[in-house]
Each structure stands twice: as C-alpha cells, then as structure tokens.
Amino acid sequence: MSKRVVTLAHYYTTPEIQGMADKVGDSLELSLFARDAQADIIVFAGVRFMAETAKILNPQAEVILPDAGSTCSLVTQTDVNALRAWRERHTDYVHVSYINSSAEHKALSDWIVTSRNVDDIIAHLYAEGKKVIFSPDRNMGAYLNYQYGYDMPLWSAVCEVHDKFNEAALQAAFAEVEGPYSLIAHPESPLPVLKQAHYVGSTSGMLNWVKAYQGAVTAPIFVATEDGILFNMSQARPDLDLRQAPIYAGCQCNSCPYMKMNTIEAVRRAQAGEGTRIDYLSPEQMDAARLPIERMLEFSQRYYA
Ligand code: 13P
Ligand code: SF4
Numbered sequence: 001m002s003k004r005v006v007t008l009a010h011y012y013t014t015p016e017i018q019g020m021a022d023k024v025g026d027s028l029e030l031s032l033f034a035r036d037a038q039a040d041i042i043v044f045a046g047v048r049f050m051a052e053t054a055k056i057l058n059p060q061a062e063v064i065l066p067d068a069g070s071t072c073s074l075v076t077q078t079d080v081n082a083l084r085a086w087r088e089r090h091t092d093y094v095h096v097s098y099i100n101s102s103a104e105h106k107a108l109s110d111w112i113v114t115s116r117n118v119d120d121i122i123a124h125l126y127a128e129g130k131k132v133i134f135s136p137d138r139n140m141g142a143y144l145n146y147q148y149g150y151d152m153p154l155w156s157a158v159c160e161v162h163d164k165f166n167e168a169a170l171q172a173a174f175a176e177v178e179g180p181y182s183l184i185a186h187p188e189s190p191l192p193v194l195k196q197a198h199y200v201g202s203t204s205g206m207l208n209w210v211k212a213y214q215g216a217v218t219a220p221i222f223v224a225t226e227d228g229i230l231f232n233m234s235q236a237r238p239d240l241d242l243r244q245a246p247i248y249a250g251c252q253c254n255s256c257p258y259m260k261m262n263t264i265e266a267v268r269r270a271q272a273g274e275g276t277r278i279d280y281l282s283p284e285q286m287d288a289a290r291l292p293i294e295r296m297l298e299f300s301q302r303y304y305a
Contacts, residue, residue: 007267008025008043009045010024011024011204013262031050035058039061050099052102052278065270066276068275073157073158078102083136094111095109096121110295115203116201119147122150123148132150139163146191161256162189162254164247169251180216186225221242
C-alpha cells in the first residue's frame with residue numbers, strides 16, 4: 001500500500017513550494033494541521049523547529065525536513081545549558097517560550113506561544129497574578145514589555161532576518177511618499193520599527209490585515225517581514241501597493257536563508273521519503289516538550305474557537 005504523504009509549507013517558502021503543499025500557513029496553523037494529519041509521512045517545508053513540533057504532536061508519523069540546514073537563528077543563538085541556568089535563577093516565574101525554539105528548549109518551558117497568541121497568553125498569565133520570563137526572542141519580548149507595560153526578564157536572541165529592519169531606512173522610505181501610507185510588521189522586528197507600525201502580528205495576522213484593508217489603494221503598505229509572504233498578499237489583493245520594508249536605504253529585500261533551502265528538488269526528494277528524518281528525539285524528550293505546546297493549543301482552542 002502506498003504511503004500517505006502530507007506536505008506543509010510556511011508562508012516564507014517560495015510560491016513554487018507553496019504550490020506543492022497540502023497546507024500553507026503560519027506556525028500555529030501548521031502545528032495544528034500536523035497534529036491532526038492522517039499521514040504516514042509529513043514533509044515540512046519550513047525550518048527544523050517546525051518539523052520537530054510536528055513530530056512531537058504527531059509521533060506516529062514520519063516527519064521529514066527537506067534540507068538538514070534549515071535552522072533558525074533564534075534556535076542557534078540559544079545555548080540550552082545557559083538557558084537552563086537562567087531558568088533556575090527565576091524559579092518564581094512562569095517561563096514562556098516562543099515556538100521558534102529547539103525541543104530541548106521547549107521542554108524547559110511552562111508555555112509555548114506563537115506570534116499569533118503570545119499577547120493573549122501573556123495577558124492571561126499576568127491577569128492570574130503570575131510573573132513571566134520570556135525566551136528566546138528579545139525583540140518580541142521588548143515589544144510586549146513596551147506595549148503592555150510588563151517587566152518580563154528577556155532572553156537575548158534575535159531573528160537574523162527581521163532584526164535587519166531599520167527605523168532610519170523606514171523613515172527615509174516614508175519621506176518619499178506623498179500622502180498616507182501604512183506599515184505592518186512581524187513582532188520579531190526591532191522595537192523602534194514596531195513602534196512605527198499600524199499593525200503588529202503573525203504572518204497570518206498580517207495577511208488577514210491586508211485582505212481586510214479598506215484604505216486608499218494608492219497608499220503604499222510597507223511590510224516588515226520575510227519576502228515570501230508578499231506573494232500571498234499580492235495574490236489576495238492585487239489592487240494594493242505592497243512594498244517590502246527596507247533593511248537599509250533603497251533596499252527592499254529580506255529573505256530567510258533557511259526557509260529558502262526548501263527547493264523544488266529537496267521537497268520532491270522528501271515527498272519520495274528522502275531527507276532529514278526527525279527521529280532523534282527520545283519519547284521522554286517529546287513528552288516533556290509536548291506539555292507546554294499542548295497548554296498553548298488548549299488555550300488557543302478555548303479562546304479562538
Ligand atoms: P509565524 O508564526 O508568524 O508564521 O512566524 C514564524 C516565523 O518564523 C517568523 O519568522
Ligand atoms: Fe527563524 Fe527568522 Fe527564518 Fe523565521 S525568518 S525561520 S525566525 S531565521
């Protein structure tokens with residue numbers, strides 16, 4: 001009997017890769033889809049922490065990452081032993097971690113969040129009178145502290161793609177526009193950029209914002225996130241003037257090298273059962289990492305159902 005293969009692709013992959021997928025989405029949507037997939041093989045055209053999350057949520061399936069090099073700077077900048085020591089210095093805190101983290105990192109966390117639900121989960125914890133530490137994304141944590149007046153101690157890693165967005169370059173781009181404009185941004189961007197934004201949210205959140213946009217179609221919309229999703233946005237609203245936010249004056253370009261390792265050949269090979277199998281996590285490691293992820297999924301289902 002032939003194997004059931006399900007292919008998932010993140011919005012940051014190229015249009016061709018998205019076209020090869022059964023489901024395209026943000027981290028939360030892809031995690032839920034992976035958990036519920038009736039599949040023998042899940043090909044994850046994303047990055048390693050996403051494929052690991054899929055394996056943790058659907059351990060029966062064989063999960064394949066098309067290219068072994070598809071990591072994420074938020075993972076590689078976080079030394080798990082140093083993180084453990086940091087966690088031990090904050091024993092009376094709830095440890096909230098962004099899903100862009102290794103399985104070992106997740107196992108040291110009380111809650112996992114994605115950019116879609118981070119605001120609501122942390123608000124919920126503060127409403128219960130808890131104190132929170134946040135890892136690994138320093139920019140996202142700084143934004144939450146600024147936006148809601150929290151004083152969360154932060155781990156200090158960044159997304160090497162979003163961290164390049166630059167306030168001065170943005171101001172220069174805004175100055176060239178006559179009339180109104182908007183900026184939408186992913187919360188992995190630096191705080192001075194996020195402070196200028198009309199909307200801050202996940203990849204799906206930004207896409208939905210663009211779909212629902214009611215302003216003047218001639219007013220430019222600057223998008224501070226990875227370039228892949230510009231394709232989805234311009235498909236949804238070809239009438240709009242969508243521009244990638246600059247990373248330095250005149251340069252509208254910012255691409256995640258790890259997401260772009262998902263080439264057509266690599267995804268085809270993975271669909272044929274070749275590639276990096278996520279088979280190195282022990283049942284104990286997966287159980288420990290699953291707990292904080294399931295807490296998030298349960299919260300999401302309760303609040304966003
Ligand atoms: P989303 O959860 O918003 O899709 O973000 C994932 C990611 O890696 C952003 O850089
Ligand atoms: Fe990681 Fe940044 Fe690439 Fe997202 S865009 S996978 S956070 S390096």
